[in-house]
Amino acid sequence: MRVVSDAYSPDTLQELRGRFDVDKIREDFPILDQQIHGKRLVYLDNAASTQKPRAVIDAETLFMARDYANIHRGVHELSQRATEAYESVRGRVRRFINAEHDRQIVFVRGTTEGINLVAHGIGKTILGPGDEILITHMEHHSNIVPWQMVCEERGAKLRVAPINEAGELDLAELEKLITERTRLVALVHVSNALGTINPVEEIIRFAHEKGVPVLLDGAQAVAHAKVDVRALGADFYVFSSHKLYGPTGVGVLYASGDWLDRLPPYQGGGDMISSVSFEKTIYNKPPFKFEAGTPNITGVVGFGAAIDYVEDIGFRTIEAYERLLLNEATERLREVDGVRLIGTAREKAGVLSFVIDGVHPHDVGTILDQDGIAIRAGHHCAQPVMERFGVPATARASFAFYNTREEIDKLVRGVRKVREVFA
């Protein structure tokens, strides 16, 4: 994830100014321009979902107004246009993550469906009784439960690699847990609950040395830094459009090599077949084999616009700016008495999980909301992480490139106010 090159590594927001005009960026997001409870909206719940730029909203609207039809099966003009629009996004996704072929890109509903698809396929092929799937203690429920289900079904075991007090993986332990019984390692690239950026290249390297494939949950990674699936060596990479400034209901599963030929279909239906008779059905080729039924055509088109938008700003700028926001917010929150940060890894993305002495995160969320500040309070679909840190929940502020220093200021003032209300 170290994408900011030596040639361009500004250390202050001032230095970044001129290259990156956040006020101008904010104008691209109509939703940001509103009052909540009489205060200007401060949206800091980006790890849950990001807001949408005008380009995405317009792309969907225009597509529906001019080019919409079902894809892949019409001879008429609109169906061709819609098919082209849909398939061209597959190409953009391939370039976006630097995959080799369009056929390695499967459109799914989101990260959750992508992981379920792989878990289902692994369960039907290479996972047997006594085998093991290795995950980590910092996974989102969507990278825990599908593996639990398939392990139970196949009589296999789920293993969990531990994390330390800072919220970092214990690599030595993780390496030990990859054995001749391990059929797959599934782990999060960037943790949504802790912000930890995992050293996935290194993990993939030693998993591959033992011949074990690796799935990366990239839901929190793709919006914040350039992801190159080939450089990483990932066997599977999954992410959601809605955390990347695109619409909900669209996600991507990338699979390397011939994995998509080896895995069985996930759902049956239209579009995933070449021919059907009551005696025998022949499946379509990947990726279509995994895209049964009419997909979220309009959503995929909007997702394409989101990728263009983000690439236009560029990940060097995004990563540098978000890092500065995170550093500033971390320092400022640390100064507030009674605040404890949960997740203090050396390598972090723009997620700040914290708890305040004697105040439940839910109450923090309500008080901040009264000042128009949207954060998340809860277990962030990562209950094992909460249990690891001995808290029922945390408050979480998460940043995007449209956030500002002034907003961090408001967050810190809001947190001080929480302390006053509960003094």
Next chain:
Amino acid sequence: MSDLRDLYQEVILDHNKNPRNFRAMDDADRKADGFNPLCGDKVTLFVRLDGDVIADVSFQGSGCAISTASASMMTQVLVGKTLAQAEALFDAFHDVVTGDPTHAADTSAVGKLAVFAGVREYPTRVKCATLVWHTLKSALKGEQDPVTTE
């Protein structure tokens, strides 16, 4: 805009800090668990009955200020009530916290629980206030499955 003090009344903050009857009960006749899967609030409620009169109530668990204070105050007001009175209080309390936020709540039937009237202006917090009451209902009915707010 609603004032935060309408929600976080001094009494509520006090019960949050020093919850009353916050203990397990060995000789409980009834016990039930309540759970809010959205925010992770958990409560275990213990009830000791004397005929159809509630002789003692206590709770354990973890939750936000609203849910903790609601549980704490509920345990205080229930002691000495008959099962029928407890049921009626449940209904009255429910009306107070879930009623139309543009109208002032009728708190005549809930006594000191009136401090929760501010909750109706915070729709996302209603379940925090009612969790323990739903758990009570389940305990009194002798249900085995944990109550969830979803």
